[in-house]
Amino acid sequence: MDNYVIHTENLNKTFGKFVAVNNITFKVGKGEIFGFLGANGAGKTTAIKMLCGLLTPTSGKATVAGFDVFKQSESIKKTIGYMSQKFSLYNDLTVWENITLYAGIYGLSGKEIKERGSALIKNLEIEDYATKLVEGLPLGFKQKLAFSVAVIHNPQIVFLDEPTGGVDPITRRQFWEMIYQASERGTTVFVTTHYMDEAEYCDRVSIMVDGVIEALDTPKMLKEQFKVASMDEVFLHLARNVVEK
Amino acid sequence: MIHFNNVYKNYEQVAAVQGINIKVNSGELFGLIGPDGAGKTTLIRILTTLLLADKGSVSFAEKDVVEDYKYVRNNVGYMPGTFSLYQDLTVEENLNFFASSFGTTIKANYHLIEPIYVQLAPFKNRKAGALSGGMKQKLALCCALIHKPQVLVLDEPTTGVDAVSRKEFWAMLKELQAGGLTIFVSTPYMDEAEMCDRVALIQEGAIMDTDTPAAITAKFGQTLLALQGKYKQSTIDLLRTMSHVKNAFPFGDSIHITLTESGAKNELKKQLEAQGVDASSLKEIDPIIEDCFMDLMTTV
Incomplete structure (x- = not known):
C-alpha cells in the first residue's frame, strides 16, 4: 500500500469518434486537496464521472480508494462523497430529512446518523433550521450543509464539482476552511472551480485542455514554470486558443 | 436610461429586494454585482416587464415599465440566466424566430450581430441543444440583439463559464458598448466589476454601494495588508485573535488583513514573528472590489 488514493494510468473515454478524455495519468495523495481545472468542455466532468464509478472508461486503468473503476464501481460509490453546485440537497425535504437520507444511503446506522447529524447541525449553527425545508435555507448555509452531508460518513475521498459557484465572498472562504478541516482529518479533496484564486488554495492543481492533462503541479511550481504571477495567468496561458470543433 | 426608484419585492415571507435605487446612464456598461440570492434576477425581471414590483417604480427611457411594457419589450434585449432558446431548432432557425417575433429580419440588422455571428456561422445548421456552452451563449446574445434594442440586459451571462471564456465574453460586451449600446449586466464574480463603468x-x-470601481476601492479607507506565501489555517486563526486586526481572509496565495488603525503594520509584523510566522512578505496593498464587498458585508 502506498499513500495514494487515486491512481489513473492512460485513462480514456471516447464517445463515438469523440475523445473526451485522452490518456490521462495522475495520482492523488491521501488528505491532499487536488484542484481539477480546465475550460468548459475540456473533459473534466467525464473524468470525474469515471472516478466516481458512474461511467465506465473506454480503456486504461484507474483505482479509487483501492477499488478498480472497471469492476468495483459499487464499492467506489460507498467509499466516496460527492457534492455539486447544481444538485446536492432535496429542497422539499427538511434539513434533518436530507441528513438522514444521505447518511442512510452512505450506510450509517441509526445511532451514527443521530450523533453525527446533531454534531453537524451544531457545527453549522443551523439549529433553528433543522426541522425546516432546505428550500428556505440561505444559499451559503445550503452549500455548507451539502458539503457536511457529503462527508458525514468520513469518506476517503470527496469530489466537489464547482462547490462555490455564485456563493458570496465570505461564505466562499468559510467553505474553504471546511475543506481544509476535512483534509486535516485525512479526507482527500478533489475539487473543480472557475475561481482562479481558489486554485491557489489547492495543494496541487491539474489543468485539462481538450481531454489531456496539460499541466500538473503545485500552484507555486506552475507559476514558476510559466513565469507568471498568478494561477489566473497560468490558466489563460494553457486554455486560450482552444477552438471549437 | 434605466431608473429603479425605491423598488420592493417580496416572495411570500422572503424579502427579495428592499428599497432599491439605481440610475443607469445612456451608453453605460453597468454591473449589478452580488452573490446568488442577493436579488439580482428579481431586479432584472422587474426591469424586463416579467415581474411586478410590490412597491416603487422602474422606468426605461423615461417610460414606466408597467404602463409602457410594450415599448420596453421592443427596446430591451434580454438574455436570461438560464439558456432559453429552442434546443430543437437550429442556430439559424432560432435567430430567424427571434427576428420575426420582433417584426424584423436577420438581414436588416445583421450588422449588429456580425462580429459574434461569424463565429457561429459554421454551425448555423446545428441544433441549438447540440452546441457547446460558449456557442450557446453567443447564440443567445445574437437573439437578444437582433431587434436592435437600445439596452442589453444580461442576467449572469458568465456563471459557470471558465476563466478564458469569461474574458472573451467581456471583450464582446465592451465591443457592443463601443457601438453605442447601453448594457446592464449582473454577475456573482467580483473581479468582473473592474470591467464595468459603474457598479452596484x-x-x-439591498444595495451596499453604487459607484465606479475606482471610487469604490478608494472609499475603502482602511489599511489593508497582504501576507504572501504558503500559509496555514492556523495563521489566519492567529491573525483574527490579534489586536489591530479587524479581518483576515485568504485571497489566492495571500492573506488580506484589514487593520483597525493605520500604522500598526510594524507592530503586527513583530507579533507574527514572535509567534514563529514568517512575515517578511507583509506589505500594504490597494484593495480590490472583493475586499470592499466583504468589508461592506461585515459593516453595513
Whole structure:
C-alpha cells in the first residue's frame, strides 16, 4: 500500500469518434486537496464521472480508494462523497430529512446518523433550521450543509464539482476552511472551480485542455514554470486558443 | 436610461429586494454585482416587464415599465440566466424566430450581430441543444440583439463559464458598448466589476454601494495588508485573535488583513514573528472590489 488514493494510468473515454478524455495519468495523495481545472468542455466532468464509478472508461486503468473503476464501481460509490453546485440537497425535504437520507444511503446506522447529524447541525449553527425545508435555507448555509452531508460518513475521498459557484465572498472562504478541516482529518479533496484564486488554495492543481492533462503541479511550481504571477495567468496561458470543433 | 426608484419585492415571507435605487446612464456598461440570492434576477425581471414590483417604480427611457411594457419589450434585449432558446431548432432557425417575433429580419440588422455571428456561422445548421456552452451563449446574445434594442440586459451571462471564456465574453460586451449600446449586466464574480463603468454592490436585497470601481476601492479607507506565501489555517486563526486586526481572509496565495488603525503594520509584523510566522512578505496593498464587498458585508 502506498499513500495514494487515486491512481489513473492512460485513462480514456471516447464517445463515438469523440475523445473526451485522452490518456490521462495522475495520482492523488491521501488528505491532499487536488484542484481539477480546465475550460468548459475540456473533459473534466467525464473524468470525474469515471472516478466516481458512474461511467465506465473506454480503456486504461484507474483505482479509487483501492477499488478498480472497471469492476468495483459499487464499492467506489460507498467509499466516496460527492457534492455539486447544481444538485446536492432535496429542497422539499427538511434539513434533518436530507441528513438522514444521505447518511442512510452512505450506510450509517441509526445511532451514527443521530450523533453525527446533531454534531453537524451544531457545527453549522443551523439549529433553528433543522426541522425546516432546505428550500428556505440561505444559499451559503445550503452549500455548507451539502458539503457536511457529503462527508458525514468520513469518506476517503470527496469530489466537489464547482462547490462555490455564485456563493458570496465570505461564505466562499468559510467553505474553504471546511475543506481544509476535512483534509486535516485525512479526507482527500478533489475539487473543480472557475475561481482562479481558489486554485491557489489547492495543494496541487491539474489543468485539462481538450481531454489531456496539460499541466500538473503545485500552484507555486506552475507559476514558476510559466513565469507568471498568478494561477489566473497560468490558466489563460494553457486554455486560450482552444477552438471549437 | 434605466431608473429603479425605491423598488420592493417580496416572495411570500422572503424579502427579495428592499428599497432599491439605481440610475443607469445612456451608453453605460453597468454591473449589478452580488452573490446568488442577493436579488439580482428579481431586479432584472422587474426591469424586463416579467415581474411586478410590490412597491416603487422602474422606468426605461423615461417610460414606466408597467404602463409602457410594450415599448420596453421592443427596446430591451434580454438574455436570461438560464439558456432559453429552442434546443430543437437550429442556430439559424432560432435567430430567424427571434427576428420575426420582433417584426424584423436577420438581414436588416445583421450588422449588429456580425462580429459574434461569424463565429457561429459554421454551425448555423446545428441544433441549438447540440452546441457547446460558449456557442450557446453567443447564440443567445445574437437573439437578444437582433431587434436592435437600445439596452442589453444580461442576467449572469458568465456563471459557470471558465476563466478564458469569461474574458472573451467581456471583450464582446465592451465591443457592443463601443457601438453605442447601453448594457446592464449582473454577475456573482467580483473581479468582473473592474470591467464595468459603474457598479452596484448588492447583498441580501439591498444595495451596499453604487459607484465606479475606482471610487469604490478608494472609499475603502482602511489599511489593508497582504501576507504572501504558503500559509496555514492556523495563521489566519492567529491573525483574527490579534489586536489591530479587524479581518483576515485568504485571497489566492495571500492573506488580506484589514487593520483597525493605520500604522500598526510594524507592530503586527513583530507579533507574527514572535509567534514563529514568517512575515517578511507583509506589505500594504490597494484593495480590490472583493475586499470592499466583504468589508461592506461585515459593516453595513
